Amino acid sequence: MPTALVINPNTTPAMTDEIARTAARVFAPPWRFRAVQPPGGPESLESWFEAALASTAMLPLLKEHADADGVVLACFGDPGLYALREIVDGPVVGVAEAGFLTACMLGLRFGVLVGPIKDAAFTESLLWTYGLEKRCAGVQTMDIPVLDLHADRAATLAALTAGGGALAARGAEVLVLGCAGLSDYREEFEAAIGLPVIDPVEAACWQLRSLVEMRLATSRAGMFAKPAPKALTDLHTVLTPPLADWLAAQAERGFQK
Known part of the structure; x- marks a missing residue:
């Protein structure tokens, strides 16, 4: 029975629960999944420091769930993704990379909606790292802290719709939600904006499931060779x-x- 380890790198239980609801739609029997968070660390990841701290805080989860067939890293900054790929035997899928790649299959150019202002710079850095900057029409911030994304649902949906419209005007044909905490907004936002909207957590879960079922794992030929x-x-x-x-x-x- 294949098992997915779905890691929320922050320590907010409500976000872990939201991630688990998304994972449950993908990992139906015979699959199993475990949605987990670190025993300690930042309650949200909105800085390089917090991302670095969370990368270390995740290590106990790898020890505890070493039998998993693959890992979903469910934070849009993909913190520690490359390190996990080096040391985990099965495939490791980051939600940001999964969201971007899924969007590339649905349109020529995509846009990304993020909560905090600083997350726009993080996202642009990821796009360059993944070589996808030319496929991105823009990154739009809603100026909402991660932990406030569910404080006022109507306000967040309005911000998503306004930001999505701005990205569409810049040529985005597909939109990517730039936070695992936005998963619950996807269907309502997609209906309002009239463009395909990618929930990166769901995209990552489907990609992990596909890789495991195709019996594929991370290449050890170069960049992700295991540490000496x-x-x-x-x-x-x-x-x-x-x-x-x-x-x-x-x-x-x-x-x-």
Whole structure:
């Protein structure tokens, strides 16, 4: 029975629950999924510092759920995505990359809607990293903090609709929701805007399911080759002893089984 590990890298239970509802639509039996969040860390990810902290905070989840067949990283910043691809045996899908690639199959140019102002810069950085900047018509911010996206549903929907209209005017043919916390808005927003709208969490879940069922995994030929075996010193000073011992043992054998 295949199992997906769906990680919310922040520590907000309501967002983990929203992500779980989306995953449940994709991972029907015989699939199983576990929607989880780190034991500690930022309640939302809206800075490079928070993303770096969350990348480390996710490590206990890999130890606890090492039997998963693949991982969905359910934060639009894709924090730690490349590191996870190096050390996880199965495929690892980031929701931002999944959302962008899905949009590319539905139109020539896509637009992205994000909540906080700073997230626009993060998203533009990701687009360059993934080589998709020329396919993007623009990134539109709604100037709403991540944790406030559900504080006033009508206001958020109005901001989405206004932002989507602005992106359409700039040539966007498809729109991508730029936060895992916007999943619940997709259908209503799509009906209002009249363009295809991508929920990146759902897109990532479907892509992970497809990769596992196609019996595909991350290439070890170059960029995502597993780290070379080496000692990790004094981990007990920065991590809990059980996690430090596990991580040190993994590193000593180059994260090989």
